[in-house]
Amino acid sequence: MPMPIPLRTRQALLGPILLAALALAGCDRDTPDTETLNFFAFGTIVDITLYPAGAYDLEALESELQAELEILHTSWHAWEPGSLGRTNELLALQAEFSAPPSVLPLIERGKEMEALSDGLFNPALGKLVAAWGFHQDEPEGPPPDAETLEALLEDPPSMRDIERNGVRLRGQHADLQLDFGGLAKGLAVERMLDLLQNQGVEAAIFNAGGDLMTLGRPADRAWQVAIRHPQGGILGSIELDAVEALFSSGDYERGYEWEGEHIHHVIDPRTGRPSEGVHGATVLHSDPALADAAATTLMIAGPEEWPHYARKMGIEAALVVLDDRIEATPAMAERVRMEDDQPALEERGLP
Ligand code: AMP
Ligand code: MG
Secondary structure, three states, rough: OOOOOEEEEOOOOOOOOOHHHHHHOOOOOOOOOOEEEEEEEEEEEEEEEEOOOOOOOOOOHHHHHHHHHHHHHHOOOOOOOOHHHHHHHHHHHHHEEEEEHHHHHHHHHHHHHHHOOOOOOOOOEEEHHHOOOOOOOOOOOOOOOOOHHHHHHOOOOHHHEEEEEEOEEEEEEOEEEEEOOHHHHHHHHHHHHHHHHHHHHHHHHEEEEEEEEEOOOOOOOOOEEEEEEOOOOEEEEEEEEOOOEEEEEOOOOOEEEEEEEOEEEEEEEEOOEEEEOOOEEEEEOOOHHHHHHHHHHHHHHHHHHHHHHHOOOOEEEEEEEEOOOOEEHHHHHOOOEEEEOOOOOOOOOOO
């Protein structure tokens, strides 16, 4: 993914950057009461909409946010050189070392998410993700052959293979390679909103390619945002209150075609192959890192087991797009307004 760059447009956010770009749709005003900063980061457009308009020094906020995005990019990138790359090199040596402080929160949350998801979410499987051609800006085939997959699945690494003693780490598995692609955006969002809050921002919504988090809310309304359909277009909309994160994972996001099959970037550790059956998963929670990891996990869990894993991870509001229907937990169904051209949500209670 390229370095984050500011797009240098500050607009009233009405453009075709769909997804949550409907953030303002709910207000009938001549003059918008929010203003938006745009960046390119995490391989996507990031919009940060601030409320109220005119209250902040945009120039100063933009450079603060930009600097933070650049730090996160170099610290957490899965295949470009940086702190995580260095950590991976040192883990492979299987000797004790002092970890760069920036990667410790990722490792800590990664361990937690792996345990909560019974290993469906496993950031130690970077080698497997790389074998499928996803550790490059433009993913491409060929997919790994049967022999390579078998070798990678025989004794797969786990986050438990990282021994941690304060800042000292030691890898205990030769194939351990960290990839926090399913979690880092959640942690980054939290950082960015903390930064805004420390700068005295009253309310804001962060939108990184449809993954969203709010800080506060405008005085007279909730944030209205759209949920993208994995096959394109908009599936529905939802109103977000203060401190709510809405994260989605989908088989449409990163991928390539190989021999008539769409190969996407969420890998099921049980099969070693791209997950099947759930085309998209959307999770609502106040903790963005949990929402991020859980959306990825529900994709992997599949059409039968997703409610089990939602409950296990402490997620009450989730929605999944299956081959022939869209299912949601009761808490999510209550909040989502489906588009007119979409089927009604089918409610699925948590076990
Ligand atoms: P997301 O878009 O949040 O669903 O994250 C997808 C990314 O998570 C992929 O691009 C990989 O970097 C990473 N990933 C893929 N499979 C897994 C898995 N089973 N556990 C943890 N991370 C994964
Ligand atoms: Mg995720």
